[in-house]
Amino acid sequence: MKKKKLLLYYFIGSLIWIYGTNYLLDSYISNQYIYMVSRFKEILYVIVTGIFFYFSIIKKEELDASKEEEKRLSTLINSMVDFVNFKDGEGKWIEANEFGLKLFQIDHVDYRGKKDSELAEYTAFYADALRYCEISDEDAWKKGSISRYEEVIPLPDGTTKTFDTIKVPLFYPDGKRKGLVIIGRDITKLRQAEERLRLTEKLSVVGELSASVAHEIRNPLTSLKGFVQLLKMEDEKHQFYYQIMLDELDRINHIVGELLLLAKPQEIKFSEADLHKILADVISLLSTEASLHNIQIDFLTEHNELLINCEPNQLKQLFINVIKNAIEASHKGGLVSISLKQLENQKVSIIIQDQGCGISQERLERIGEPFYSSKDKGTGLGLMVSFKIVQSHNGTIVFESEQDKGTKVQIELPV
Structure with a gap:
């Protein structure tokens, strides 16, 4: 024109x-x-x-x-894998790369000349995140120097991405705001690696502690148990107290056993085994405990035989830990359902679901950590061992739970 x-x-x-x-x-x-x-x-x-x-x-x-x-x-x-954004002195967008536009789902919007709060009107899911950007921008302006922020951005699939965001405010010679340069680097994998390293270090500490303490505990424990059993046989008057002492000694012995399982490096020998039979044996073993709690176990499967390469004893330990937790978490008269099916991608899926008290989101995020348990007398070592067994079988274990509605545990193992 x-x-x-x-x-x-x-x-x-x-x-x-x-x-x-x-x-x-x-x-x-x-x-x-x-x-x-x-x-x-x-x-x-x-x-x-x-x-x-x-x-x-x-x-x-x-x-x-x-x-x-x-x-x-x-x-x-646009070729950068980081989020890059340039704003003017009023906080209006001048330029942004495709990565950032797609991240905030505004790649279809004419974003130039608009503030974050105006762009928030175009994307309901990221509206709050964009409005927060204005707050952190203002903070960077006030500081007057390069600022770094760690920002967690939610994704539509329910996961999150963590960004290390650098904000560089630019000023005119008279001190007025000129512009703002923003670079956000995706450090999600770095944070996940740090978390895995932290858990590995904790495992190492637990292993060393277990190796040094477990054997020292078991020797006097055996003596104590023997003397309590002897006293129980000779003293009819205090049978109730002796039984409590024996139960507590058994609980200590069980904890020591779990510690030894973590401490001892085990050579896993895989062999072909029937997963259906392993689950049936575990259910049969735990049916008495389920009856005592007035809990019904329902086992659903389309296969009478399902052969996989595994270490059978370890899988038994895994299923005992998870099913026992489901029984203990269930209300009286409740149902624990167990399903087994083969998936198309050469994997098998085992789903164990209860209708019990459930697990809070805070506890769910820390599940599997040593010495962290929702039970009053729990140690967290049982689930830690379970995670270790699944990992050694190159499988996955996922917990889904809602308080007062129950918990669903899905285990996938390669055939």
Whole structure:
């Protein structure tokens, strides 16, 4: 549009110049000078229009160079796997890369010239996250220097991404706000690796503690249990107290056994085994305990035989831990359902579900950690051993729970 207007102005100006100067020549210049003045007028017109076109060409070259530079910059920031964003002094978006636009689901929006709070109107899921960006931007402006923030961005699939965000405020010489450069690096995998390292270190400490303490505990424990049993046989009066002492000694012995299982490096020998039979044996073993709690166990499967490569004893230990937890978490008269099926991707799925008290979100995030348990007398070592067994079988174990509605544990193992 500007080019058409400029061309129109040029034609109009040229016509005014030609007819206007000719009129002035005919009216005010004598005949003896008309030829000389006409030639001067034409030369002047050529010079003026030449200068006009010269500067137009220079401006066009500068504009083309600017567009090429902008294109290169756009290509550069769009190729980055980090979130890159440039804002002006008022917090309005100037430029952002495709990664950031897709992250906030605003790649379909004309974002330039809009603030975060205005862009929040276009994406309901990330509205709160965008509004929070304005708060952290203001904090960076107030600090007046490079600021770093760790921001957790939720994803539609229920997971989250953690970003290490750097904000660089820019100012004019008089101190007024000029712009803000924002770079957010995805450090989700780094944080997950740090968490795994933390758990590994904790496991190492538990292993060392177990190895040094477990054997020292078991020797006097055996003696104590023997003496209590002897006293129980000879003293009829305090049978109730002796039974409590024996139960507590058995509980200590059980904890020591779990500690030894963690401490002792085990060589796993895989063999072909029937997973259906392993589960049936475990259910048969725990059916008495379930009956004592008035709990019904329901076992559903489409296979009478399902052969997989595994360490059978370890899988028995895994299923005992998980099913026993389900029984203990269930209310009287409740149901624990166990299903076994083969998946299409050469895996088997075992789902153990109860309708008990459930697990809070806070506890769910820390499940499997040593010495962290929702039970009053729990140690957290049982589930820790379970996680270790699943890991050694290259499988996965996922807990889903809602308080007062029950817990679902899904175990997937490769065939």
